[in-house]
Amino acid sequence: MKRREFIAHFVATAAISTCPAYAQKGVLPVVGYLGFDAAEKSPELLVAFREGLRTLGFEENQNVAIEYRFAEGKYDRFPELAASLVQSSVQVIVAATGTNGVLATTAATKTIPIVFAIAMDPVSVGVVSSLNRPGGNATGVSMYTPQLVAKRLELLAELTPAGGTISMLINPTNPNANVISSDAEAAAKSLG
Known part of the structure; x- marks a missing residue:
């Protein structure tokens, strides 16, 4: 499994496991997915994300709904798109965006769980309070590369x-x- 596929699989698993609606019978959980590029530019991430959901028994449009928002490579769109997901009443947001999108998402909500993949130290950029106890509503994986x-x-x-x-x-x-x-x-x- 490639690194990007592993991360997408991890994010899908973490997203559903933090979703409060998952525990409620008869309620279709709604996952918000915020992506950096247009969907056509990163199909392998979406395939891996959906596969991660499938391994947990979730099929899109059958027992889970997904609200997609894509920034199309434009950092300045993240605040608007994150706010749109919050207004859509999603139960969890997957920020597959990098640092800018994660920062916009954590600024948009302090209550909806956020699962992220980030290339920086999430503590130093203020996304979580510590690695072993993130606190707040955000958690995820860091590919801390500096x-x-x-x-x-x-x-x-x-x-x-x-x-x-x-x-x-x-x-x-x-x-x-x-x-x-x-x-x-x-x-x-x-x-x-």
Whole structure:
């Protein structure tokens, strides 16, 4: 199973297990799904998400309903889309969006359970209060990757033993930009 499929499967499992309606007979649980790209751009995530639901005995439009919202790659759409899911009275929100979408979702509701997949440390960006006791209404999986910046620079240094300049492109609208750039600078200094 690929990493993205595993994460989608984990998120589906966590989403339904946190859904209060799951325990009630005769009530169709409604899962809100907030995605970063258009549905056509990440079909493998949706397939894995639905498969995760199926392994728990949930079939879309049979015993679970899913409200989909997609930002189509536009960070600024997340607040509006998260608010739309909250207004739709979903029982749980799956934020398959990265940091910006998770932040917008946690800002939109403090009561609806949120299950996320995030590439940053969810504590440092304020999504949860701690890793072992998240608190609040959000939980999920973190692929905390900034520590990999040092390893990537180390590999580049090995590939170019004569030295040189290494440039790094960072999306300035990404809330992780400052953390990534400071980690890269610290790693570069340690490597000389």
